[in-house]
Amino acid sequence: MPDLAGKVVVVTGGGGVLCGAMSVALAQHGAAVAVLDLSAEAAQRVADRIRADGGRAIAVSGSVLSRESLVEAARQIHAELGPVDILINGAGGNKPDATASADQSFFDIPAEAIEWVFNLNCLGTILPCQVFVPDMVARQQGVVINMASMAGIRPLTRVVAYAAAKAAIANFTQWLAVHLAQQYSPHIRVNAIAPGFFLTAQNEFLLVDRNTRQPTARGQTILTHTPANRYGTPDDLLGTLLWLVSDAAAFVSGAIIPVDGGFSAFSGV
Numbered sequence: 001m002p003d004l005a006g007k008v009v010v011v012t013g014g015g016g017v018l019c020g021a022m023s024v025a026l027a028q029h030g031a032a033v034a035v036l037d038l039s040a041e042a043a044q045r046v047a048d049r050i051r052a053d054g055g056r057a058i059a060v061s062g063s064v065l066s067r068e069s070l071v072e073a074a075r076q077i078h079a080e081l082g083p084v085d086i087l088i089n090g091a092g093g094n095k096p097d098a099t100a101s102a103d104q105s106f107f108d109i110p111a112e113a114i115e116w117v118f119n120l121n122c123l124g125t126i127l128p129c130q131v132f133v134p135d136m137v138a139r140q141q142g143v144v145i146n147m148a149s150m151a152g153i154r155p156l157t158r159v160v161a162y163a164a165a166k167a168a169i170a171n172f173t174q175w176l177a178v179h180l181a182q183q184y185s186p187h188i189r190v191n192a193i194a195p196g197f198f199l200t201a202q203n204e205f206l207l208v209d210r211n212t213r214q215p216t217a218r219g220q221t222i223l224t225h226t227p228a229n230r231y232g233t234p235d236d237l238l239g240t241l242l243w244l245v246s247d248a249a250a251f252v253s254g255a256i257i258p259v260d261g262g263f264s265a266f267s268g269v
């Protein structure tokens with residue numbers, strides 16, 4: 001397990017379910033964590049939890065969709081914690097409007113909904129890299145971790161915009177890994193984690209029946225196609241996260257690591 005003492009980490013979407021758990025784990029391993037989230041309260045909750053456990057964290061309210069907001073966040077992070085060593089691009093998600101369903105065919109999905117999902121996942125990963133990676137370039141080392149998805153490896157039904165946007169994240173992860181190594185330093189590594197299915201606010205409407213609280217047909221299909229036969233819990237991501245930010249992964253860059261209970265390996269037969 002890595003010793004992250006002296007490292008400054010920015011976690012976008014750090015107020016959320018998966019990246020909140022990541023923020024806590026990084027702090028437990030000694031990092032100073034900037035929990036950056038659109039929701040100031042969510043960021044504060046996670047930062048408070050880290051501080052209550054004796055760790056070092058600040059809450060930063062900002063949007064990954066605004067370069068101005070990120071530059072302001074960087075100013076605050078530099079002043080309070082110092083230059084950034086590790087960036088976790090966690091902000092992302094989907095929403096019902098951008099999903100094909102019984103109520104809305106693919107042909108009727110509004111352009112704005114597709115744009116919302118593309119922007120949050122793609123632009124919202126690229127802009128933080130533009131703002132925070134220069135700290136790594138200045139020191140010739142650093143780590144970026146993006147959040148891809150099973151949906152970006154082979155598209156999942158219904159979530160058309162999300163699947164395309166996450167495929168773009170996997171592609172951008174490889175692009176940035178090569179670009180930074182060739183142009184700036186081979187000691188700046190860029191990888192992605194591709195989580196399988198974790199029951200969270202962004203997908204609950206697809207996986208759990210609102211009235212009966214039983215798995216939907218889609219939820220049941222996921223479980224039968226996940227050899228581990230369960231949804232992931234946020235803690236399931238932490239071993240991979242801690243490995244990727246550590247020197248044990250010094251020769252790992254441009255990789256998209258599935259953490260999916262075997263979902264991507266299973267043909268269904």
Ligand SMILES: NC(=O)c1ccc[n+]([C@@H]2O[C@H](COP(=O)([O-])OP(=O)(O)OC[C@H]3O[C@@H](n4cnc5c(N)ncnc54)[C@H](O)[C@@H]3O)[C@@H](O)[C@H]2O)c1
Nearest residue numbers: 013015016017018038063064091092093147149195198200
């Ligand atoms: N839950 C899953 O099963 C699953 C599976 C694969 C990938 N992922 C990905 O993992 C990441 C985290 O997912 P989660 O389930 O923890 O989501 P979540 O909704 O719990 O957390 C996302 C956080 O991002 C914040 N956010 C939204 N817009 C923002 C913006 N413009 N600027 C800054 N912050 C913003 C939200 O306030 C929220 O706190 C996402 O990229 C998601 O797509 C999730």
